[in-house]
Structure formats: structure tokens, C-alpha cells
Amino acid sequence: MDEVLSAAFAAKEPWAFDDAYQRYGSLLYSAAYQVLDDREDARDCVQEALARVWRSPDSYTRARGALRSFLVVCVRNEAITRLRAKTRRLRVVERVAALPQEHAELGDVDVIERDRLRAALATLPAEQRRPLEMAYYEQKTHTEIARELDQPLGTVKSRIALGLRKLGAALGGGR
Amino acid sequence: MSEHIGDDAALYALGTLDETERAKVESHVDACDACSRLLAQALDDVTAVVEAGVQSRMPLPASRSNWRRWFAPVAAAIVLAILPTAYLLQQNLAMHRAMVAESQAMERVATSPHRMVAFTGMDAKVMYGMHGSWYVVIVRNAKAPVDVAWMHDGTKTMLGKAEPHGDVALLYLPKSHRMDQLALVSNDHTMAQATLVY
Numbered sequence: 001m002d003e004v005l006s007a008a009f010a011a012k013e014p015w016a017f018d019d020a021y022q023r024y025g026s027l028l029y030s031a032a033y034q035v036l037d038d039r040e041d042a043r044d045c046v047q048e049a050l051a052r053v054w055r056s057p058d059s060y061t062r063a064r065g066a067l068r069s070f071l072v073v074c075v076r077n078e079a080i081t082r083l084r085a086k087t088r089r090l091r092v093v094e095r096v097a098a099l100p101q102e103h104a105e106l107g108d109v110d111v112i113e114r115d116r117l118r119a120a121l122a123t124l125p126a127e128q129r130r131p132l133e134m135a136y137y138e139q140k141t142h143t144e145i146a147r148e149l150d151q152p153l154g155t156v157k158s159r160i161a162l163g164l165r166k167l168g169a170a171l172g173g174g175r
Numbered sequence: 176m177s178e179h180i181g182d183d184a185a186l187y188a189l190g191t192l193d194e195t196e197r198a199k200v201e202s203h204v205d206a207c208d209a210c211s212r213l214l215a216q217a218l219d220d221v222t223a224v225v226e227a228g229v230q231s232r233m234p235l236p237a238s239r240s241n242w243r244r245w246f247a248p249v250a251a252a253i254v255l256a257i258l259p260t261a262y263l264l265q266q267n268l269a270m271h272r273a274m275v276a277e278s279q280a281m282e283r284v285a286t287s288p289h290r291m292v293a294f295t296g297m298d299a300k301v302m303y304g305m306h307g308s309w310y311v312v313i314v315r316n317a318k319a320p321v322d323v324a325w326m327h328d329g330t331k332t333m334l335g336k337a338e339p340h341g342d343v344a345l346l347y348l349p350k351s352h353r354m355d356q357l358a359l360v361s362n363d364h365t366m367a368q369a370t371l372v373y
Contacts, residue, residue: 037288037308120227157183160218
């Protein structure tokens with residue numbers, strides 16, 4: 001079914017957009033929320049990222065891999081762009097108090113998954129874990145990471161790539 | 176054909192490339208099967224990390240049982256803080272709204288990426304958001320309210336009192352800036368300090 005949906009999405013079949021949103025919406029929302037730490041922003045971010053992908057010709061082709069992972073990364077990138085552009089943060093309570101409803105997917109953190117990620121991160125050597133954390137959690141560019149760690153750009157890039165591959169393999173990425 | 180993307184596949188998937196670099200990767204993978212597979216793998220790897228939950232930034236506990244011992248009283252204290260909300264609804268609508276906002280904020284705290292560090296000098300910890308947008312000070316075995324202060328530039332700014340609920344005192348602080356040093360204070364005497372890293 002993933003294959004059919006990916007092909008239809010690439011061909012811009014209208015049903016594929018709805019189907020992708022239904023199937024991956026929660027995951028995409030979580031991806032945005034992890035970066036933005038704000039429910040409303042995360043909602044807007046998902047909608048904007050999906051609309052952009054859908055509007056752009058050839059934005060998704062089979063050369064970009066699985067549709068699910070492609071959309072997750074698109075949403076994350078949109079979230080990172082938004083975070084970098086943000087000039088100020090509203091206070092937590094004000095934002096939370098204004099929320100119209102709850103989101104089950106946020107209140108339902110999978111403890112086993114979380115522990116699995118912690119354990120997988122802990123197995124990485126520090127020289128791979130630190131730049132990877134800076135890239136993933138702190139949304140820093142590789143140039144910033146190289147400068148902060150005082151390491152050559154090429155070294156930082158290869159350590160991030162190696163760390164990500166090990167982490168992905170430990171978590172079952174690319175099964 | 177342009178240069179193979181190599182490590183840039185991971186950087187693309189992590190979102191650390193700029194627009195020009197991204198476009199370069201995209202145009203290359205459209206014409207190179209090997210790099211297309213490399214990129215697909217990197218996208219899957221990042222997706223696996225995203226799926227693995229939102230609280231992973233928390234430092235690893237010393238042991239699983241240790242964390243559970245600590246979590247139970249904190250969870251109980253949070254519940255105790257929320258319970259009076261129903262009663263307050265009848266008594267004071269304004270206060271009720273504030274309590275609801277606080278309980279929702281606490282729920283948000285529990286599901287946000289955060290860190291936790293211990294105070295030296297007392298059985299206390301501070302949980303805080305990675306961007307300094309919120310802080311929760313937790314003091315165990317607290318019989319009375321505990322003053323919490325921000326230490327900066329040689330001065331002490333009082334932030335509020337951690338109020339006891341059961342044997343745990345809590346203070347939730349929504350903030351818009353990072354605080355590097357917090358202290359627990361009694362009668363103008365610093366009882367404990369915590370250094371926060373981001």
C-alpha cells in the first residue's frame with residue numbers, strides 16, 4: 001500500500017494527499033512539535049509543509065525514498081526554518097491557556113520507545129553523539145557545530161553521518 | 176554528473192543544509208541511484224529518531240529504579256496540585272483559570288523535551304525546557320515553602336516560593352530566557368545551588 005500511495009503522491013493524485021495526511025498526520029505533527037515545542041505552531045507547520053510539497057512540481061519523486069520519511073523530513077525542515085526565524089517566544093502559560101483542545105498523540109509518549117532512544121544514543125561514542133545531538137535537538141547547522149566544537153567541517157559531517165546511521169540502525173530505521 | 180552526496184545525505188535529512196546545498200543534493204539524487212538510496216536511508220534514520228519519542232533529551236538516569244523512585248512523588252505532587260481545581264471552580268473562576276493553565280502547563284512540561292539537574296546541598300532538582308522557556312523546581316522532604324532565586328551577575332533575583340504538596344515542594348516558572356544558576360534560599364542564606372546547561 002505504501003508503494004501505491006507513494007506513486008500516487010508523486011503523480012499528484014488528489015486522493016493521495018488526503019490519504020497521506022490521514023496516515024502520517026500524527027507522526028508529522030510530532031516531528032514538528034519536537035522542534036517547535038508549541039502545539040499551534042506545530043499544526044501550522046505541518047499544514048504549510050504539506051501544502052508546499054503539494055504545490056511544488058516534482059517536489060516528491062521516488063528518488064527521494066519512502067514517502068513517509070520524506071514528509072517527516074520536510075516537516076522537520078519547515079519547523080527548523082520557523083524556529084530559526086522566530087524572534088521571540090511567547091510565555092508557556094499564555095500559549096497553553098489559549099489552546100482549544102488536547103492532542104492525544106502528545107499526551108501518549110511511548111515510554112518504551114523513549115528508553116530505547118536513550119539507550120541507543122548512549123551507545124554512540126561521544127565524538128559522534130555530541131554533534132548529532134547538536135544537529136538534531138539544537139537544530140544547529142554543521143558550520144555552527146564545527147565552530148563550537150572546534151573541529152574541521154569534514155570531521156563533523158562524517159561523525160554526524162556515522163552517528164545517525166548507527167542510531168537509525170539501532171532504532172530500526174530503514175527496515 | 177555532480178559530486179556524490181556522501182555525508183550530506185545525513186545533513187540533508189537532519190535539516191542542517193542551507194537552500195543551495197539542499198538543491199544540490201536533490202538535483203544529484205534525481206540522477207544517481209546510489210545516492211538516492213543513501214538519501215532514502217538517511218531520511219528513514221531521522222524518521223526512526225522522530226518516532227522514538229519527544230522526551231529523549233532528558234539525561235540518562237543513573238538507574239531505572241532510581242528514576243522511578245524519583246518520578247512517583249513528583250507525579251503524585253502534580254496530581255495533588257491539580258485536584259483542588261474542581262473545588263476552586265465553584266469558589267473563584269479567575270483562580271480556577273490560573274490553576275487550569277498551570278495543570279496544562281505541567282502536562283506540557285511532562286511531554287516536552289527537557290533536561291533535569293540536581294541541586295547541590297539539598298534533595299532537590301530542576302527540570303527545564305531546552306530553550307529556557309520553562310522551569311520546574313522540585314524539592315523533596317520540604318516541610319515549608321522554599322524560596323527560589325536566579326543567581327546572575329553577582330546578584331540574586333527572587334523568583335518565587337516552591338510550595339509543598341505532600342513532602343514535595345514545586346515551583347513552576349514560565350520564562351523567556353535561559354537561567355544558568357538557580358539557588359534555594361532560606362532567610363537570605365543560600366542552601367543549595369544548581370548549574371543549568373543547555
